[in-house]
Amino acid sequence: MSVFILSNRKIVRHQGEKLDSFSNDEYSIPNFRIAKCNFENYKEPTAQAKKKKNYTNRNILDYQLFSEPEKQGYQDVLDVLLSEKGIKKSALTANNLGGSQRMFYELYKEMSSTKERSDVLIFIHGYAYDFDDELQAMIDLKKLFIDNPESPVEHILFVSWPASSSIVPLTYFDDKASSINSGTSLLRLFYFYTQFLKDIFSNRDLAPCNQRIHLMAHSMGNRVLQSMLYSLKKENILRVIDQVLLLNSDVTYKVFEDSEDSFNKLPLLANRISIYLNRKDTILGISQFTKNILTPRLGKNGPSDIEKFKDIVSIIDCTFIENDLKNSLKFEIGNHWGYLSSSQVQRDIFQNLYGVDRNLITHRAKDNENIFTIIS
Template sequence: MAVYILSNRKIVRHKGEKVDSFSNDEYSIPNFRIAKCDFDNYKEPSPAAKKKKDYTNRNILNYKLFSEPEKQGYEEVLEVLLSEKGIKESSLTANNLGGTQRLFYELYKNMSATKDRSDVLIFIHGYAYDFDDELKAMIDLKKLFIDNPSSPVEHILFVSWPASSSIVPLTYFDDKASSINSGTSLLRLFYFYTQFLKDIFSNRDLVPCNQRIHIMTHSLGNRVLQSMLYSLKRENILRVIDQVILLNADVSYKVFEDSEDSFNKLPLLANRISIYLNRQDLILGISQYTKNILTPRLGKNGPSDITPYKDIVSIIDCTFVKDDVLNSFRYEVGNHWGYLSSSQVQSDIFQNLYGIDRNLISNRTKDNENIFTIIS
């Protein structure tokens, strides 16, 4: 089990600390860094601790930044793996690896060590998260997807992009710009990963782990994914993702059209795409009428036309689900966080991640060939 952070936030050294940390600053930098969260020594804080002003950064959740790699590429990863199998002698160890080298090495080792499901979930958060909010979200996601036996996920890669810490409407435009910039980091990760696959599995002594990788995006996090897809060349796309889960997506309802040239690339990247929407989503309603020139949002209205992809893309209507996990005013009125607030949505997502045929997922009604409604 592991939770990793992929972030293009600024790196800072906080007063009194001896190690580098991610910043709460609201702007992105060109390069991303990778960190690993430390849950071995994690203790649930008391309500009093949460109220303290020092309940920030590593007081919420400890993490360790990976060093930058001394050499680019994955030849040293291959050398370490072959050395560990006794095939090649080398003085290199895993401690010599940095950045994505260390990330991919650890994931491959852990995912290869079991015959059970040991999937990776790449999660991209939405609007108005500072880094402290992200750390809290990582704890919640671990409980939901890793600790839960109903989920096949064993590892989470949390994409940390510097959204604004305020929910003031004008900050939305800053977040749109930041999400576009952050898509470049995700694109680089994709290219690094495909290069890793080519470098490692060109050697016959190493075999794929046959586990699955999924992408889940919430709200404005879908724009990060869209930014990556804009720049992704079709000839460079490999189908390396199993499920793509689009939650309450704050992007145009036309993103699957060829004129947008973004989400229409997802069927080349993934085995299955699921659009979870809520037609009473207040947050997306505000987004549509105040910030996006009346353009309907994918996560509220559904896509304009996915006829070419109806065998791969499913639409799941969550309008009538109950908020029985989290039922505060924010969740009940917003109708924007069903994956956190509703056990019905969570169950549907788990079944999706397990790869159950979309026509056999429980507690759904079939409205059309690829349109479903979760029933209460």
């Protein structure tokens, strides 16, 4: 089990501390830095502990930043893996690996060591998250996807990007500039991953782990994904993602059209794309009427035209779900966080991640060949 943080937040060292940390500042740097979360000694904090002023950063969840790699590429990873198999002598060990080298090495080792499902979930969060909020979200996601036996996920890559923060849940900020910068950084990481696959599996002594990688983007996190897709050349796309889940997406409903040149690339990247929408989503209603010149949002209205993608893209209508897991005012009025607030949505997501045929996923009503409504 692993939870990694991929962040283009500013790196700081707090007074009296010996380790570098990610900052809460709403400021992005050009490159992602990578850290690994430590759950070994994690204890659920009491309500009293959460009220203390020092309940921040590593007091929420411990993590360790990986060093930057000494050189680019993945030849060192290949040397370490072959050395561990006794195929090639090398003075290098895993401790010599940094950044994405270390993350890909650890994931490959863990995912190839079992015949059971050991999937990876890449998660891109939405608006109004400072870094402390993100750490709490990582804890929640671990409980939901790793600790839950109904889920095939064993590893999470949490994409941390410096969105604006607010103590008022329904206050909406436009983070376009930050999401564009973060999407560019995510694109660089995607190219690193495809290079890793080429460098490692060109060697016949190393076999693919045959596990699956999924991508989930919530709300404005879809803008980060959109920014990445804008710059991704179709000729460079490899189908390396199994399931893409677009949750309450705060992007225009036209993103799958060729004129947008963004989400129309997803069918080249993934085996299946699922759009989870809620027609009562208040947050996306605010976004549409105050920030986006009355442009309907994908996560509230659905896509304008996906006729040519209907074999790959599914629309899942969550308008009639119950918020039975989290029923505070934020969740009841917002209708924006179904993946956290509704057991019905979670059940649907788990079946999606397992790759169940979309026509066989339970508790769905079929509206047409690729549009479904979640029912009780």
